[in-house]
Amino acid sequence: MKPNKSLIRKAHFLGTKIRNLRKRNRLTMEDLSARCIKVNADMAPSVSYLSMIERGKRVPSEEVLEIIAEVFQKDLNWFLDDVPEEAAITPNKGSRGGISGMALEPNFLFSNEILQIAIPEMLSQAGITGRQFAHLLIRAHQEHHQNHFPDLERSAEEVGQKRLPLSVDDLLDITRHMGLSIKWFNKAPATVTDGMGMDTNSVVTSFFEPPNQIYINQLMKSQPQRLKYDLAVHIGHCVLHDKDGLKNVMVAGRNEVVPLPDGNQLNSSSVVEAQDILQAWRDFECSFFAGALLCPKVPFRQMLDRHGYEISTGKLSGVSESVAMRRMTAVSPYPHWHYFDAYAPGKLKAVYRGNGIPLPWGNMRMVEDPCQHWAVFRMINAPLQGTSSQISILNVGDEPRIYSCESIKVEDMAGNKHVLCAGIDLNPAIEAQGKDALSLATDLKQACVGSGGSANIPPSVKKDLMSVAKILNISWVERGIDNPARLICSRGAVCPREPSCYSGATLR
Incomplete structure (x- = not known):
C-alpha cells in the first residue's frame, strides 16, 4: 500500500528518527524486521525496505508505520516532522555500560611489587x-x-x-x-x-x-x-x-x-x-x-526474539535452562543483564553481572542469611513449579534502580536442587525512551517501603514499565509487572534499613 500524500509531506525526518530509535534500543535491521513480523506478519517491512526507509529512499505506508510505532511503543505522529526529535533517542556512542573504572592517584600503589x-x-x-x-x-x-x-x-x-x-x-x-x-x-x-x-x-x-x-x-x-x-x-x-x-x-x-x-x-x-x-x-x-x-548467536537470538526470551526456548534449542539463560546474556541486543546460579542456603556457584548489579552480599563465600527478597534465594526453599518473575528495587550508590528477573528451580545430576536466575537492569531501557528512570524508581521504592518491603506497582509506574517491556520484547518482564515489587539489598536477614523492610513484609 502506498503512503498517502499527507504522510509524505511530514516524513522528512522519519528515517532518521527510526534509525536513531532502533540504534538507541540496540536493534539490528534484522531484529527490527523480526519484531515487526510479530506484530503483523502480512504487512511487516523486510530488512531491505527498512534500510530504504532509514536512508530516506522510501516513505512507508501508514499501516507499515503503525507496525513500527507498535514495536517502539510510540504514537504514529511522533515520527512526523511536527513532533521535534527528542535528544534522548540520539544514539549514545559512549560507554557500553557495565562497571566503569576511574583513574586513581597515587598510581605507584598499583606497581607490580606492591x-x-x-x-x-x-x-x-x-x-x-x-x-x-x-x-x-x-x-x-x-x-x-x-x-x-x-x-x-x-x-x-x-x-x-x-x-x-x-x-x-x-x-x-x-x-x-x-x-x-x-x-x-x-x-x-x-x-x-x-x-x-x-x-x-x-x-x-x-x-x-x-x-x-x-x-x-x-x-x-x-x-x-x-x-x-x-x-x-x-x-x-x-x-x-x-x-x-x-x-x-x-x-x-x-x-x-x-x-x-x-x-x-x-x-x-x-x-x-x-x-x-x-x-x-x-x-x-x-x-x-x-x-x-550449541546456541549460535544469530539463530538463537532470532529464536529468543520469536518466543519473548522465555526460558522454555532452551527446550526448542535442545539445551538446558542454564545454557539457554547464560546465552541470553551474550546474544541479546540489550546489554544490561545479570545471571546467578544459587545453591542453598546461600552459595552463588556462578555469577555474571553485565549490568553491574551488586552481589547479594560482600563476597563469594556461602552465607546463612541472604536477603530473602532476592528471587534467586526466595525460590531455593519455596515449593514452586515452573518459573517466577519479579520486579525488584535495589539501591546502587545512593540511587534506586529497577531490576526484573526470571528464576527457575532445577536439579543437577548429583541430585542437588538449585535456582537459576536471569535478569536485566530496567533503568537504561527506561531512559532510552526519554523517561525519568530515577523518578520512576523512587516512586516504586516509596511504595515498597510504605508496605513493609513489598507492594503492588502503582498504575503510573506500571504503565511506563509495561511500555518498556514490550519494546524489549521480554515476556517475563511483563509478567513480573503484574506481581508485587520487592525491595532487595546486599545484606542478609539483619536488614540495615530503617525501618526494616522486613517489618510487615510477607515473604512468599
Missing part, C-alpha cells in the same frame, strides 16, 4: 584461594566486555556451521571428524577423582585424556542436554587448545572443582599461581565456546 605483596594478604583476609581469585579476574573481564567475545563465537560457528539445534548425534559426528574417541565409564577412576575434594554432592560427568580420548559417565545417556554440553566443552578444549596435555574434568554438583594437571588437590593457599590464571581462563573459554556451539 600488588604482589598485597594480593595474597587480601585474599587471606577475604577467605578465598588464589584459584578462586583467578576466576574472579576472569569474571571481571567477562563483565567488562559484556559477554562479547567474537573470536570464540567465530570458532564455534566454524565447527557447528551455525546449526540450531544440534543433536547428540551431530556432536558425536563432530568429535569423530576431529579424530576423538568416546569411551563410557560407570565410576570415575581414582586417578581422576583423587585430590579433587569431591563429596556426595558432586559427580564426575566426563573427562578428556590426551591426545584424543573422551570418557563419559554412563549416567549421561539419560541426560542428553548435559551430554551435549560436556561434548561441546571437550570439543572446545580440543579446538582452542589443540588437544594439549591438560586433563579436562567435568563435574556436576554444588562443589564443582577441577584438579591441577598433576592430579594434586587444588592449591588452598592465597598465592595466585600462573597455573591458576591459565586454568581459570581455559574453563571460561571452553564454557563460552560450548554455549556458542
Whole structure:
C-alpha cells in the first residue's frame, strides 16, 4: 500500500528518527524486521525496505508505520516532522555500560611489587584461594566486555556451521571428524577423582585424556542436554587448545572443582599461581565456546526474539535452562543483564553481572542469611513449579534502580536442587525512551517501603514499565509487572534499613 500524500509531506525526518530509535534500543535491521513480523506478519517491512526507509529512499505506508510505532511503543505522529526529535533517542556512542573504572592517584600503589605483596594478604583476609581469585579476574573481564567475545563465537560457528539445534548425534559426528574417541565409564577412576575434594554432592560427568580420548559417565545417556554440553566443552578444549596435555574434568554438583594437571588437590593457599590464571581462563573459554556451539548467536537470538526470551526456548534449542539463560546474556541486543546460579542456603556457584548489579552480599563465600527478597534465594526453599518473575528495587550508590528477573528451580545430576536466575537492569531501557528512570524508581521504592518491603506497582509506574517491556520484547518482564515489587539489598536477614523492610513484609 502506498503512503498517502499527507504522510509524505511530514516524513522528512522519519528515517532518521527510526534509525536513531532502533540504534538507541540496540536493534539490528534484522531484529527490527523480526519484531515487526510479530506484530503483523502480512504487512511487516523486510530488512531491505527498512534500510530504504532509514536512508530516506522510501516513505512507508501508514499501516507499515503503525507496525513500527507498535514495536517502539510510540504514537504514529511522533515520527512526523511536527513532533521535534527528542535528544534522548540520539544514539549514545559512549560507554557500553557495565562497571566503569576511574583513574586513581597515587598510581605507584598499583606497581607490580606492591600488588604482589598485597594480593595474597587480601585474599587471606577475604577467605578465598588464589584459584578462586583467578576466576574472579576472569569474571571481571567477562563483565567488562559484556559477554562479547567474537573470536570464540567465530570458532564455534566454524565447527557447528551455525546449526540450531544440534543433536547428540551431530556432536558425536563432530568429535569423530576431529579424530576423538568416546569411551563410557560407570565410576570415575581414582586417578581422576583423587585430590579433587569431591563429596556426595558432586559427580564426575566426563573427562578428556590426551591426545584424543573422551570418557563419559554412563549416567549421561539419560541426560542428553548435559551430554551435549560436556561434548561441546571437550570439543572446545580440543579446538582452542589443540588437544594439549591438560586433563579436562567435568563435574556436576554444588562443589564443582577441577584438579591441577598433576592430579594434586587444588592449591588452598592465597598465592595466585600462573597455573591458576591459565586454568581459570581455559574453563571460561571452553564454557563460552560450548554455549556458542550449541546456541549460535544469530539463530538463537532470532529464536529468543520469536518466543519473548522465555526460558522454555532452551527446550526448542535442545539445551538446558542454564545454557539457554547464560546465552541470553551474550546474544541479546540489550546489554544490561545479570545471571546467578544459587545453591542453598546461600552459595552463588556462578555469577555474571553485565549490568553491574551488586552481589547479594560482600563476597563469594556461602552465607546463612541472604536477603530473602532476592528471587534467586526466595525460590531455593519455596515449593514452586515452573518459573517466577519479579520486579525488584535495589539501591546502587545512593540511587534506586529497577531490576526484573526470571528464576527457575532445577536439579543437577548429583541430585542437588538449585535456582537459576536471569535478569536485566530496567533503568537504561527506561531512559532510552526519554523517561525519568530515577523518578520512576523512587516512586516504586516509596511504595515498597510504605508496605513493609513489598507492594503492588502503582498504575503510573506500571504503565511506563509495561511500555518498556514490550519494546524489549521480554515476556517475563511483563509478567513480573503484574506481581508485587520487592525491595532487595546486599545484606542478609539483619536488614540495615530503617525501618526494616522486613517489618510487615510477607515473604512468599
